[in-house]
Amino acid sequence: MxxxxxxxxxxxxxxxxxxxxxxxxxxxxxxxxxxxxxxxxxxxxxxxxxxxxxxxxxxxxxxxxxxxxxxxxxxxxxxxxxxxxxxxxxxxxxxxxxxxxxxxxxxxxxxxxxxxxxxxxHLALAHGEPNSRYDLAQVETTAQVEGDDIVLTGRKAVVINAEAADYLIVSARESGAAGDEDGISLFLVPRDSAGLSLRGYALLAGGRAAEVDIDGLRLSADARLGAAGSAYGALKWASNRAEVALAAETLGAMEAATELTREYLLTRQQFGRPIGTFQALQHRMATLLIELEQARSAVINAAGYLDSSAAEQALQISAARNLIGRAGRLVAEESIQLHGGIAMTEEYELAHIAKRIVMADHRFGDTDTQLERFIDQSAA
Structure with a gap:
Protein backbone atom coordinates (compact mmCIF):
# COMPACT_ATOMS: atom_id res chain seq x y z
CA MET A 1 0.00 0.00 0.00
CA HIS A 122 -15.61 31.19 15.30
CA LEU A 123 -17.45 28.35 17.01
CA ALA A 124 -17.11 26.36 20.23
CA LEU A 125 -18.72 23.08 21.22
CA ALA A 126 -20.16 23.34 24.74
CA HIS A 127 -20.72 19.66 25.44
CA GLY A 128 -18.53 18.43 28.30
CA GLU A 129 -19.91 18.82 31.84
CA PRO A 130 -18.39 18.56 35.33
CA ASN A 131 -19.71 15.00 35.73
CA SER A 132 -19.38 13.73 32.17
CA ARG A 133 -15.74 12.61 32.24
CA TYR A 134 -15.23 11.25 28.69
CA ASP A 135 -18.78 9.94 28.16
CA LEU A 136 -20.46 11.71 25.21
CA ALA A 137 -23.89 10.61 26.40
CA GLN A 138 -23.51 11.98 29.94
CA VAL A 139 -25.52 15.18 29.44
CA GLU A 140 -27.40 16.70 32.37
CA THR A 141 -28.07 20.15 30.89
CA THR A 142 -31.80 20.31 30.12
CA ALA A 143 -33.86 21.79 27.29
CA GLN A 144 -37.52 22.40 28.13
CA VAL A 145 -40.11 23.49 25.59
CA GLU A 146 -42.15 26.42 26.91
CA GLY A 147 -44.62 27.69 24.32
CA ASP A 148 -42.65 28.79 21.28
CA ASP A 149 -39.39 28.88 23.22
CA ILE A 150 -36.83 26.31 24.33
CA VAL A 151 -35.28 27.01 27.74
CA LEU A 152 -31.78 25.71 28.50
CA THR A 153 -30.42 25.22 32.01
CA GLY A 154 -27.14 23.64 33.05
CA ARG A 155 -23.39 23.98 33.15
CA LYS A 156 -20.62 23.18 30.68
CA ALA A 157 -16.96 22.66 31.56
CA VAL A 158 -13.69 23.39 29.73
CA VAL A 159 -15.32 24.84 26.62
CA ILE A 160 -12.31 25.59 24.42
CA ASN A 161 -12.48 28.75 22.29
CA ALA A 162 -15.68 29.89 24.04
CA GLU A 163 -14.54 33.48 24.54
CA ALA A 164 -13.65 33.93 20.88
CA ALA A 165 -16.69 32.10 19.52
CA ASP A 166 -19.51 33.93 17.80
CA TYR A 167 -21.76 30.94 18.49
CA LEU A 168 -21.61 28.15 21.03
CA ILE A 169 -23.07 24.79 20.00
CA VAL A 170 -24.67 23.68 23.26
CA SER A 171 -25.79 20.13 23.93
CA ALA A 172 -28.84 19.63 26.13
CA ARG A 173 -31.16 16.77 27.00
CA GLU A 174 -34.75 16.95 25.79
CA SER A 175 -35.68 13.45 26.97
CA GLY A 176 -34.27 10.40 28.72
CA ALA A 177 -31.84 10.14 31.62
CA ALA A 178 -28.22 11.25 31.86
CA GLY A 179 -26.17 8.63 30.07
CA ASP A 180 -28.81 7.78 27.46
CA GLU A 181 -27.69 8.25 23.86
CA ASP A 182 -31.21 9.15 22.78
CA GLY A 183 -32.70 12.48 23.81
CA ILE A 184 -29.66 14.75 23.25
CA SER A 185 -30.10 17.84 21.07
CA LEU A 186 -27.71 20.55 19.91
CA PHE A 187 -28.51 24.25 19.83
CA LEU A 188 -26.84 27.24 18.15
CA VAL A 189 -26.43 29.86 20.87
CA PRO A 190 -25.00 33.35 20.24
CA ARG A 191 -22.21 33.98 22.74
CA ASP A 192 -23.83 37.19 24.03
CA SER A 193 -27.22 35.55 24.77
CA ALA A 194 -29.02 36.48 27.99
CA GLY A 195 -28.72 33.62 30.47
CA LEU A 196 -25.28 32.60 29.23
CA SER A 197 -22.20 33.49 31.29
CA LEU A 198 -18.55 32.60 30.72
CA ARG A 199 -15.61 32.37 33.12
CA GLY A 200 -12.51 32.18 30.93
CA TYR A 201 -8.99 31.02 31.73
CA ALA A 202 -5.73 30.16 30.00
CA LEU A 203 -4.95 26.52 29.30
CA LEU A 204 -1.66 24.99 30.40
CA ALA A 205 -0.75 23.95 26.86
CA GLY A 206 -1.79 27.26 25.26
CA GLY A 207 -5.11 28.69 24.10
CA ARG A 208 -8.10 29.47 26.30
CA ALA A 209 -11.24 27.80 27.58
CA ALA A 210 -14.19 28.77 29.77
CA GLU A 211 -16.67 27.40 32.26
CA VAL A 212 -20.14 28.11 30.88
CA ASP A 213 -23.18 28.63 33.10
CA ILE A 214 -26.59 28.44 31.45
CA ASP A 215 -29.50 29.76 33.48
CA GLY A 216 -32.91 29.98 31.85
CA LEU A 217 -31.49 30.74 28.40
CA ARG A 218 -34.36 31.14 25.94
CA LEU A 219 -34.07 30.16 22.30
CA SER A 220 -36.48 29.85 19.41
CA ALA A 221 -37.05 26.39 17.93
CA ASP A 222 -35.00 27.26 14.83
CA ALA A 223 -31.87 27.34 17.03
CA ARG A 224 -31.97 23.55 17.22
CA LEU A 225 -29.59 21.64 14.93
CA GLY A 226 -31.38 18.68 13.38
CA ALA A 227 -34.26 16.72 14.87
CA ALA A 228 -35.04 16.89 18.58
CA GLY A 229 -33.16 14.35 20.70
CA SER A 230 -31.17 12.80 17.84
CA ALA A 231 -27.78 14.54 17.97
CA TYR A 232 -25.72 11.73 19.52
CA GLY A 233 -24.77 10.12 16.21
CA ALA A 234 -23.45 13.41 14.82
CA LEU A 235 -21.61 14.12 18.07
CA LYS A 236 -19.89 10.75 17.85
CA TRP A 237 -19.00 11.30 14.18
CA ALA A 238 -17.51 14.75 14.87
CA SER A 239 -15.70 13.46 17.95
CA ASN A 240 -14.09 10.65 15.94
CA ARG A 241 -12.79 13.13 13.38
CA ALA A 242 -11.55 15.39 16.17
CA GLU A 243 -9.72 12.50 17.85
CA VAL A 244 -7.90 11.64 14.63
CA ALA A 245 -6.99 15.31 14.13
CA LEU A 246 -5.72 15.53 17.73
CA ALA A 247 -3.66 12.36 17.27
CA ALA A 248 -2.05 13.89 14.16
CA GLU A 249 -1.39 17.16 16.02
CA THR A 250 0.28 15.23 18.84
CA LEU A 251 2.38 13.34 16.29
CA GLY A 252 3.57 16.67 14.87
CA ALA A 253 4.49 17.87 18.36
CA MET A 254 6.37 14.63 19.00
CA GLU A 255 8.31 15.16 15.77
CA ALA A 256 9.23 18.69 16.88
CA ALA A 257 10.37 17.49 20.32
CA THR A 258 12.45 14.71 18.79
CA GLU A 259 14.09 17.06 16.30
CA LEU A 260 14.93 19.61 19.01
CA THR A 261 16.48 16.81 21.05
CA ARG A 262 18.52 15.51 18.13
CA GLU A 263 19.88 19.00 17.44
CA TYR A 264 20.74 19.48 21.11
CA LEU A 265 22.60 16.17 21.32
CA LEU A 266 24.68 17.14 18.29
CA THR A 267 25.43 20.62 19.69
CA ARG A 268 25.97 20.19 23.44
CA GLN A 269 29.65 19.45 24.19
CA GLN A 270 30.93 17.36 27.07
CA PHE A 271 34.46 15.97 27.47
CA GLY A 272 35.40 17.68 24.21
CA ARG A 273 32.77 16.10 21.96
CA PRO A 274 28.99 16.24 21.31
CA ILE A 275 27.01 14.29 23.87
CA GLY A 276 25.14 12.68 20.96
CA THR A 277 28.22 10.54 20.33
CA PHE A 278 27.77 8.77 23.69
CA GLN A 279 26.33 5.31 23.10
CA ALA A 280 23.90 5.37 26.03
CA LEU A 281 22.27 8.54 24.71
CA GLN A 282 22.22 7.15 21.17
CA HIS A 283 20.24 4.16 22.41
CA ARG A 284 17.69 6.41 24.12
CA MET A 285 17.39 8.54 21.00
CA ALA A 286 16.86 5.42 18.87
CA THR A 287 14.00 4.40 21.16
CA LEU A 288 12.33 7.77 20.58
CA LEU A 289 12.61 7.39 16.82
CA ILE A 290 11.06 3.91 16.97
CA GLU A 291 8.15 5.19 19.07
CA LEU A 292 7.70 8.08 16.66
CA GLU A 293 7.35 5.74 13.68
CA GLN A 294 4.86 3.57 15.54
CA ALA A 295 2.84 6.68 16.33
CA ARG A 296 2.92 7.72 12.68
CA SER A 297 1.61 4.30 11.61
CA ALA A 298 -1.19 4.53 14.18
CA VAL A 299 -2.30 7.94 12.87
CA ILE A 300 -2.27 6.73 9.27
CA ASN A 301 -4.30 3.67 10.26
CA ALA A 302 -6.91 5.72 12.17
CA ALA A 303 -7.28 8.21 9.33
CA GLY A 304 -7.83 5.38 6.88
CA TYR A 305 -10.77 4.05 8.89
CA LEU A 306 -12.70 7.35 9.19
CA ASP A 307 -15.03 6.30 6.37
CA SER A 308 -15.66 2.80 7.75
CA SER A 309 -18.43 1.59 10.05
CA ALA A 310 -18.96 3.24 13.42
CA ALA A 311 -17.75 0.15 15.29
CA GLU A 312 -14.58 -0.14 13.20
CA GLN A 313 -13.88 3.58 13.61
CA ALA A 314 -14.21 3.33 17.39
CA LEU A 315 -11.88 0.33 17.55
CA GLN A 316 -9.11 1.80 15.41
CA ILE A 317 -9.29 5.31 16.87
CA SER A 318 -9.08 3.96 20.44
CA ALA A 319 -6.04 1.89 19.47
CA ALA A 320 -4.36 4.89 17.88
CA ARG A 321 -5.10 7.26 20.75
CA ASN A 322 -3.85 4.75 23.32
CA LEU A 323 -0.58 4.29 21.45
CA ILE A 324 -0.17 8.04 20.85
CA GLY A 325 -0.80 8.74 24.53
CA ARG A 326 1.84 6.26 25.70
CA ALA A 327 4.40 7.13 23.04
CA GLY A 328 3.79 10.85 23.47
CA ARG A 329 4.46 10.74 27.19
CA LEU A 330 7.67 8.82 26.59
CA VAL A 331 8.83 11.31 23.96
CA ALA A 332 8.01 14.26 26.22
CA GLU A 333 9.77 12.79 29.26
CA GLU A 334 12.83 11.50 27.42
CA SER A 335 13.29 14.74 25.47
CA ILE A 336 13.37 16.66 28.73
CA GLN A 337 15.74 14.16 30.34
CA LEU A 338 18.14 14.24 27.38
CA HIS A 339 18.18 18.03 27.44
CA GLY A 340 18.61 18.46 31.17
CA GLY A 341 17.54 21.56 33.07
CA ILE A 342 17.24 23.86 30.05
CA ALA A 343 14.21 21.88 28.87
CA MET A 344 12.18 23.06 31.86
CA THR A 345 12.68 26.77 31.29
CA GLU A 346 9.89 29.02 30.02
CA GLU A 347 12.15 30.46 27.33
CA TYR A 348 12.95 27.12 25.68
CA GLU A 349 10.41 25.80 23.18
CA LEU A 350 10.60 22.17 24.31
CA ALA A 351 8.91 22.99 27.61
CA HIS A 352 5.79 24.15 25.76
CA ILE A 353 5.86 21.29 23.27
CA ALA A 354 6.04 18.76 26.11
CA LYS A 355 3.04 20.35 27.81
CA ARG A 356 1.01 20.11 24.63
CA ILE A 357 1.92 16.45 24.12
CA VAL A 358 1.00 15.47 27.67
CA MET A 359 -2.20 17.52 27.87
CA ALA A 360 -3.48 16.23 24.50
CA ASP A 361 -3.85 12.82 26.15
CA HIS A 362 -6.53 14.25 28.45
CA ARG A 363 -8.92 15.42 25.74
CA PHE A 364 -11.67 13.07 24.50
CA GLY A 365 -10.24 10.21 26.58
CA ASP A 366 -6.86 9.42 28.13
CA THR A 367 -4.81 6.26 27.53
CA ASP A 368 -6.70 4.24 30.17
CA THR A 369 -10.08 5.30 28.78
CA GLN A 370 -8.98 4.48 25.24
CA LEU A 371 -7.80 1.04 26.34
CA GLU A 372 -11.17 0.36 27.99
CA ARG A 373 -12.97 1.45 24.82
CA PHE A 374 -10.74 -0.79 22.70
CA ILE A 375 -11.47 -3.80 24.93
CA ASP A 376 -15.22 -3.11 24.84
CA GLN A 377 -15.22 -2.78 21.04
CA SER A 378 -13.09 -5.91 20.62
CA ALA A 379 -15.53 -7.92 22.72
CA ALA A 380 -18.61 -6.60 20.90
Whole structure:
Protein backbone atom coordinates (compact mmCIF):
# COMPACT_ATOMS: atom_id res chain seq x y z
CA MET A 1 0.00 0.00 0.00
CA UNK A 2 1.25 3.49 -0.91
CA UNK A 3 1.20 5.87 2.06
CA UNK A 4 2.71 8.82 0.19
CA UNK A 5 0.66 12.02 0.11
CA UNK A 6 -1.25 12.81 -3.07
CA UNK A 7 0.01 15.74 -5.12
CA UNK A 8 -2.74 18.00 -3.72
CA UNK A 9 -2.01 17.04 -0.11
CA UNK A 10 1.72 17.49 -0.67
CA UNK A 11 1.07 21.01 -1.95
CA UNK A 12 -1.14 21.72 1.07
CA UNK A 13 1.54 20.40 3.44
CA UNK A 14 4.32 22.39 1.79
CA UNK A 15 2.43 25.69 1.74
CA UNK A 16 1.20 25.28 5.32
CA UNK A 17 4.65 24.29 6.62
CA UNK A 18 6.22 27.28 4.87
CA UNK A 19 3.58 29.65 6.26
CA UNK A 20 3.91 28.35 9.82
CA UNK A 21 7.71 28.55 9.65
CA UNK A 22 7.52 32.17 8.50
CA UNK A 23 5.13 33.06 11.36
CA UNK A 24 6.83 31.28 14.23
CA UNK A 25 7.02 34.33 16.49
CA UNK A 26 3.27 34.95 16.37
CA UNK A 27 2.50 31.28 16.88
CA UNK A 28 4.80 30.94 19.87
CA UNK A 29 3.45 34.09 21.51
CA UNK A 30 -0.01 32.54 21.43
CA UNK A 31 1.11 29.50 23.40
CA UNK A 32 2.44 31.44 26.36
CA UNK A 33 0.28 31.75 29.46
CA UNK A 34 -0.66 35.21 30.62
CA UNK A 35 0.06 37.03 27.37
CA UNK A 36 -2.21 40.09 27.61
CA UNK A 37 -1.99 40.71 23.88
CA UNK A 38 -3.45 37.28 23.15
CA UNK A 39 -6.55 37.41 25.33
CA UNK A 40 -8.42 35.22 22.85
CA UNK A 41 -5.73 32.55 23.10
CA UNK A 42 -4.54 32.79 19.49
CA UNK A 43 -3.35 35.28 16.88
CA UNK A 44 -6.33 36.61 14.89
CA UNK A 45 -4.04 37.70 12.05
CA UNK A 46 -2.65 34.21 11.63
CA UNK A 47 -6.19 32.80 11.69
CA UNK A 48 -7.18 35.04 8.80
CA UNK A 49 -4.13 34.03 6.79
CA UNK A 50 -4.86 30.34 7.38
CA UNK A 51 -8.30 30.93 5.88
CA UNK A 52 -6.76 32.73 2.90
CA UNK A 53 -4.42 29.78 2.32
CA UNK A 54 -7.42 27.46 2.17
CA UNK A 55 -6.39 25.50 5.25
CA UNK A 56 -9.86 25.72 6.83
CA UNK A 57 -11.48 24.74 3.55
CA UNK A 58 -9.30 21.62 3.46
CA UNK A 59 -11.19 20.33 6.50
CA UNK A 60 -14.58 20.34 4.73
CA UNK A 61 -15.90 18.33 1.81
CA UNK A 62 -16.91 19.95 -1.47
CA UNK A 63 -20.52 19.27 -0.54
CA UNK A 64 -20.08 21.47 2.53
CA UNK A 65 -18.24 24.27 0.72
CA UNK A 66 -14.65 23.08 1.16
CA UNK A 67 -12.43 21.13 -1.17
CA UNK A 68 -11.21 18.06 0.74
CA UNK A 69 -12.35 16.87 4.18
CA UNK A 70 -11.12 13.26 4.12
CA UNK A 71 -9.22 11.67 6.98
CA UNK A 72 -5.82 12.16 5.37
CA UNK A 73 -6.60 15.82 4.72
CA UNK A 74 -7.22 16.28 8.43
CA UNK A 75 -4.00 14.55 9.42
CA UNK A 76 -1.96 16.51 6.86
CA UNK A 77 -3.15 19.83 8.31
CA UNK A 78 -3.00 18.95 11.99
CA UNK A 79 0.40 17.28 11.87
CA UNK A 80 1.83 20.56 10.57
CA UNK A 81 -0.02 22.55 13.25
CA UNK A 82 1.37 20.26 15.93
CA UNK A 83 4.90 20.50 14.56
CA UNK A 84 4.72 24.32 14.64
CA UNK A 85 3.08 24.48 18.08
CA UNK A 86 0.07 26.37 16.71
CA UNK A 87 -2.90 26.80 19.06
CA UNK A 88 -5.30 28.31 16.51
CA UNK A 89 -8.70 26.66 17.20
CA UNK A 90 -9.15 24.76 13.94
CA UNK A 91 -10.25 21.67 15.81
CA UNK A 92 -12.97 23.50 17.75
CA UNK A 93 -14.23 25.92 15.11
CA UNK A 94 -13.92 23.72 12.02
CA UNK A 95 -13.84 20.01 12.95
CA UNK A 96 -16.29 20.10 15.85
CA UNK A 97 -18.39 23.24 15.40
CA UNK A 98 -18.39 23.50 11.62
CA UNK A 99 -18.63 19.74 11.20
CA UNK A 100 -21.75 19.52 13.37
CA UNK A 101 -23.47 22.37 11.55
CA UNK A 102 -22.63 20.77 8.20
CA UNK A 103 -23.98 17.40 9.41
CA UNK A 104 -27.19 18.57 11.11
CA UNK A 105 -27.95 22.11 10.02
CA UNK A 106 -30.71 23.31 7.70
CA UNK A 107 -29.95 25.50 4.68
CA UNK A 108 -29.94 28.71 6.72
CA UNK A 109 -27.71 27.27 9.45
CA UNK A 110 -25.28 25.81 6.90
CA UNK A 111 -24.56 29.33 5.66
CA UNK A 112 -22.46 29.68 8.82
CA UNK A 113 -20.09 27.02 7.47
CA UNK A 114 -19.16 29.35 4.60
CA UNK A 115 -18.23 32.01 7.15
CA UNK A 116 -16.13 29.48 9.08
CA UNK A 117 -14.25 28.50 5.93
CA UNK A 118 -13.71 32.18 5.14
CA UNK A 119 -12.21 32.79 8.59
CA UNK A 120 -15.00 35.20 9.55
CA UNK A 121 -16.73 33.09 12.22
CA HIS A 122 -15.61 31.19 15.30
CA LEU A 123 -17.45 28.35 17.01
CA ALA A 124 -17.11 26.36 20.23
CA LEU A 125 -18.72 23.08 21.22
CA ALA A 126 -20.16 23.34 24.74
CA HIS A 127 -20.72 19.66 25.44
CA GLY A 128 -18.53 18.43 28.30
CA GLU A 129 -19.91 18.82 31.84
CA PRO A 130 -18.39 18.56 35.33
CA ASN A 131 -19.71 15.00 35.73
CA SER A 132 -19.38 13.73 32.17
CA ARG A 133 -15.74 12.61 32.24
CA TYR A 134 -15.23 11.25 28.69
CA ASP A 135 -18.78 9.94 28.16
CA LEU A 136 -20.46 11.71 25.21
CA ALA A 137 -23.89 10.61 26.40
CA GLN A 138 -23.51 11.98 29.94
CA VAL A 139 -25.52 15.18 29.44
CA GLU A 140 -27.40 16.70 32.37
CA THR A 141 -28.07 20.15 30.89
CA THR A 142 -31.80 20.31 30.12
CA ALA A 143 -33.86 21.79 27.29
CA GLN A 144 -37.52 22.40 28.13
CA VAL A 145 -40.11 23.49 25.59
CA GLU A 146 -42.15 26.42 26.91
CA GLY A 147 -44.62 27.69 24.32
CA ASP A 148 -42.65 28.79 21.28
CA ASP A 149 -39.39 28.88 23.22
CA ILE A 150 -36.83 26.31 24.33
CA VAL A 151 -35.28 27.01 27.74
CA LEU A 152 -31.78 25.71 28.50
CA THR A 153 -30.42 25.22 32.01
CA GLY A 154 -27.14 23.64 33.05
CA ARG A 155 -23.39 23.98 33.15
CA LYS A 156 -20.62 23.18 30.68
CA ALA A 157 -16.96 22.66 31.56
CA VAL A 158 -13.69 23.39 29.73
CA VAL A 159 -15.32 24.84 26.62
CA ILE A 160 -12.31 25.59 24.42
CA ASN A 161 -12.48 28.75 22.29
CA ALA A 162 -15.68 29.89 24.04
CA GLU A 163 -14.54 33.48 24.54
CA ALA A 164 -13.65 33.93 20.88
CA ALA A 165 -16.69 32.10 19.52
CA ASP A 166 -19.51 33.93 17.80
CA TYR A 167 -21.76 30.94 18.49
CA LEU A 168 -21.61 28.15 21.03
CA ILE A 169 -23.07 24.79 20.00
CA VAL A 170 -24.67 23.68 23.26
CA SER A 171 -25.79 20.13 23.93
CA ALA A 172 -28.84 19.63 26.13
CA ARG A 173 -31.16 16.77 27.00
CA GLU A 174 -34.75 16.95 25.79
CA SER A 175 -35.68 13.45 26.97
CA GLY A 176 -34.27 10.40 28.72
CA ALA A 177 -31.84 10.14 31.62
CA ALA A 178 -28.22 11.25 31.86
CA GLY A 179 -26.17 8.63 30.07
CA ASP A 180 -28.81 7.78 27.46
CA GLU A 181 -27.69 8.25 23.86
CA ASP A 182 -31.21 9.15 22.78
CA GLY A 183 -32.70 12.48 23.81
CA ILE A 184 -29.66 14.75 23.25
CA SER A 185 -30.10 17.84 21.07
CA LEU A 186 -27.71 20.55 19.91
CA PHE A 187 -28.51 24.25 19.83
CA LEU A 188 -26.84 27.24 18.15
CA VAL A 189 -26.43 29.86 20.87
CA PRO A 190 -25.00 33.35 20.24
CA ARG A 191 -22.21 33.98 22.74
CA ASP A 192 -23.83 37.19 24.03
CA SER A 193 -27.22 35.55 24.77
CA ALA A 194 -29.02 36.48 27.99
CA GLY A 195 -28.72 33.62 30.47
CA LEU A 196 -25.28 32.60 29.23
CA SER A 197 -22.20 33.49 31.29
CA LEU A 198 -18.55 32.60 30.72
CA ARG A 199 -15.61 32.37 33.12
CA GLY A 200 -12.51 32.18 30.93
CA TYR A 201 -8.99 31.02 31.73
CA ALA A 202 -5.73 30.16 30.00
CA LEU A 203 -4.95 26.52 29.30
CA LEU A 204 -1.66 24.99 30.40
CA ALA A 205 -0.75 23.95 26.86
CA GLY A 206 -1.79 27.26 25.26
CA GLY A 207 -5.11 28.69 24.10
CA ARG A 208 -8.10 29.47 26.30
CA ALA A 209 -11.24 27.80 27.58
CA ALA A 210 -14.19 28.77 29.77
CA GLU A 211 -16.67 27.40 32.26
CA VAL A 212 -20.14 28.11 30.88
CA ASP A 213 -23.18 28.63 33.10
CA ILE A 214 -26.59 28.44 31.45
CA ASP A 215 -29.50 29.76 33.48
CA GLY A 216 -32.91 29.98 31.85
CA LEU A 217 -31.49 30.74 28.40
CA ARG A 218 -34.36 31.14 25.94
CA LEU A 219 -34.07 30.16 22.30
CA SER A 220 -36.48 29.85 19.41
CA ALA A 221 -37.05 26.39 17.93
CA ASP A 222 -35.00 27.26 14.83
CA ALA A 223 -31.87 27.34 17.03
CA ARG A 224 -31.97 23.55 17.22
CA LEU A 225 -29.59 21.64 14.93
CA GLY A 226 -31.38 18.68 13.38
CA ALA A 227 -34.26 16.72 14.87
CA ALA A 228 -35.04 16.89 18.58
CA GLY A 229 -33.16 14.35 20.70
CA SER A 230 -31.17 12.80 17.84
CA ALA A 231 -27.78 14.54 17.97
CA TYR A 232 -25.72 11.73 19.52
CA GLY A 233 -24.77 10.12 16.21
CA ALA A 234 -23.45 13.41 14.82
CA LEU A 235 -21.61 14.12 18.07
CA LYS A 236 -19.89 10.75 17.85
CA TRP A 237 -19.00 11.30 14.18
CA ALA A 238 -17.51 14.75 14.87
CA SER A 239 -15.70 13.46 17.95
CA ASN A 240 -14.09 10.65 15.94
CA ARG A 241 -12.79 13.13 13.38
CA ALA A 242 -11.55 15.39 16.17
CA GLU A 243 -9.72 12.50 17.85
CA VAL A 244 -7.90 11.64 14.63
CA ALA A 245 -6.99 15.31 14.13
CA LEU A 246 -5.72 15.53 17.73
CA ALA A 247 -3.66 12.36 17.27
CA ALA A 248 -2.05 13.89 14.16
CA GLU A 249 -1.39 17.16 16.02
CA THR A 250 0.28 15.23 18.84
CA LEU A 251 2.38 13.34 16.29
CA GLY A 252 3.57 16.67 14.87
CA ALA A 253 4.49 17.87 18.36
CA MET A 254 6.37 14.63 19.00
CA GLU A 255 8.31 15.16 15.77
CA ALA A 256 9.23 18.69 16.88
CA ALA A 257 10.37 17.49 20.32
CA THR A 258 12.45 14.71 18.79
CA GLU A 259 14.09 17.06 16.30
CA LEU A 260 14.93 19.61 19.01
CA THR A 261 16.48 16.81 21.05
CA ARG A 262 18.52 15.51 18.13
CA GLU A 263 19.88 19.00 17.44
CA TYR A 264 20.74 19.48 21.11
CA LEU A 265 22.60 16.17 21.32
CA LEU A 266 24.68 17.14 18.29
CA THR A 267 25.43 20.62 19.69
CA ARG A 268 25.97 20.19 23.44
CA GLN A 269 29.65 19.45 24.19
CA GLN A 270 30.93 17.36 27.07
CA PHE A 271 34.46 15.97 27.47
CA GLY A 272 35.40 17.68 24.21
CA ARG A 273 32.77 16.10 21.96
CA PRO A 274 28.99 16.24 21.31
CA ILE A 275 27.01 14.29 23.87
CA GLY A 276 25.14 12.68 20.96
CA THR A 277 28.22 10.54 20.33
CA PHE A 278 27.77 8.77 23.69
CA GLN A 279 26.33 5.31 23.10
CA ALA A 280 23.90 5.37 26.03
CA LEU A 281 22.27 8.54 24.71
CA GLN A 282 22.22 7.15 21.17
CA HIS A 283 20.24 4.16 22.41
CA ARG A 284 17.69 6.41 24.12
CA MET A 285 17.39 8.54 21.00
CA ALA A 286 16.86 5.42 18.87
CA THR A 287 14.00 4.40 21.16
CA LEU A 288 12.33 7.77 20.58
CA LEU A 289 12.61 7.39 16.82
CA ILE A 290 11.06 3.91 16.97
CA GLU A 291 8.15 5.19 19.07
CA LEU A 292 7.70 8.08 16.66
CA GLU A 293 7.35 5.74 13.68
CA GLN A 294 4.86 3.57 15.54
CA ALA A 295 2.84 6.68 16.33
CA ARG A 296 2.92 7.72 12.68
CA SER A 297 1.61 4.30 11.61
CA ALA A 298 -1.19 4.53 14.18
CA VAL A 299 -2.30 7.94 12.87
CA ILE A 300 -2.27 6.73 9.27
CA ASN A 301 -4.30 3.67 10.26
CA ALA A 302 -6.91 5.72 12.17
CA ALA A 303 -7.28 8.21 9.33
CA GLY A 304 -7.83 5.38 6.88
CA TYR A 305 -10.77 4.05 8.89
CA LEU A 306 -12.70 7.35 9.19
CA ASP A 307 -15.03 6.30 6.37
CA SER A 308 -15.66 2.80 7.75
CA SER A 309 -18.43 1.59 10.05
CA ALA A 310 -18.96 3.24 13.42
CA ALA A 311 -17.75 0.15 15.29
CA GLU A 312 -14.58 -0.14 13.20
CA GLN A 313 -13.88 3.58 13.61
CA ALA A 314 -14.21 3.33 17.39
CA LEU A 315 -11.88 0.33 17.55
CA GLN A 316 -9.11 1.80 15.41
CA ILE A 317 -9.29 5.31 16.87
CA SER A 318 -9.08 3.96 20.44
CA ALA A 319 -6.04 1.89 19.47
CA ALA A 320 -4.36 4.89 17.88
CA ARG A 321 -5.10 7.26 20.75
CA ASN A 322 -3.85 4.75 23.32
CA LEU A 323 -0.58 4.29 21.45
CA ILE A 324 -0.17 8.04 20.85
CA GLY A 325 -0.80 8.74 24.53
CA ARG A 326 1.84 6.26 25.70
CA ALA A 327 4.40 7.13 23.04
CA GLY A 328 3.79 10.85 23.47
CA ARG A 329 4.46 10.74 27.19
CA LEU A 330 7.67 8.82 26.59
CA VAL A 331 8.83 11.31 23.96
CA ALA A 332 8.01 14.26 26.22
CA GLU A 333 9.77 12.79 29.26
CA GLU A 334 12.83 11.50 27.42
CA SER A 335 13.29 14.74 25.47
CA ILE A 336 13.37 16.66 28.73
CA GLN A 337 15.74 14.16 30.34
CA LEU A 338 18.14 14.24 27.38
CA HIS A 339 18.18 18.03 27.44
CA GLY A 340 18.61 18.46 31.17
CA GLY A 341 17.54 21.56 33.07
CA ILE A 342 17.24 23.86 30.05
CA ALA A 343 14.21 21.88 28.87
CA MET A 344 12.18 23.06 31.86
CA THR A 345 12.68 26.77 31.29
CA GLU A 346 9.89 29.02 30.02
CA GLU A 347 12.15 30.46 27.33
CA TYR A 348 12.95 27.12 25.68
CA GLU A 349 10.41 25.80 23.18
CA LEU A 350 10.60 22.17 24.31
CA ALA A 351 8.91 22.99 27.61
CA HIS A 352 5.79 24.15 25.76
CA ILE A 353 5.86 21.29 23.27
CA ALA A 354 6.04 18.76 26.11
CA LYS A 355 3.04 20.35 27.81
CA ARG A 356 1.01 20.11 24.63
CA ILE A 357 1.92 16.45 24.12
CA VAL A 358 1.00 15.47 27.67
CA MET A 359 -2.20 17.52 27.87
CA ALA A 360 -3.48 16.23 24.50
CA ASP A 361 -3.85 12.82 26.15
CA HIS A 362 -6.53 14.25 28.45
CA ARG A 363 -8.92 15.42 25.74
CA PHE A 364 -11.67 13.07 24.50
CA GLY A 365 -10.24 10.21 26.58
CA ASP A 366 -6.86 9.42 28.13
CA THR A 367 -4.81 6.26 27.53
CA ASP A 368 -6.70 4.24 30.17
CA THR A 369 -10.08 5.30 28.78
CA GLN A 370 -8.98 4.48 25.24
CA LEU A 371 -7.80 1.04 26.34
CA GLU A 372 -11.17 0.36 27.99
CA ARG A 373 -12.97 1.45 24.82
CA PHE A 374 -10.74 -0.79 22.70
CA ILE A 375 -11.47 -3.80 24.93
CA ASP A 376 -15.22 -3.11 24.84
CA GLN A 377 -15.22 -2.78 21.04
CA SER A 378 -13.09 -5.91 20.62
CA ALA A 379 -15.53 -7.92 22.72
CA ALA A 380 -18.61 -6.60 20.90
Missing amino acids: NFDLTEERQMLQDSLRRFLRDNQDGLRASTRLGDAENALGFDAGIWGKLAELGVIGALFSEEDGGFAGAGFDLTTVFEELGRAGAVEPLLDTAILGGGLIAALGNETQKELVEQVIGGEL
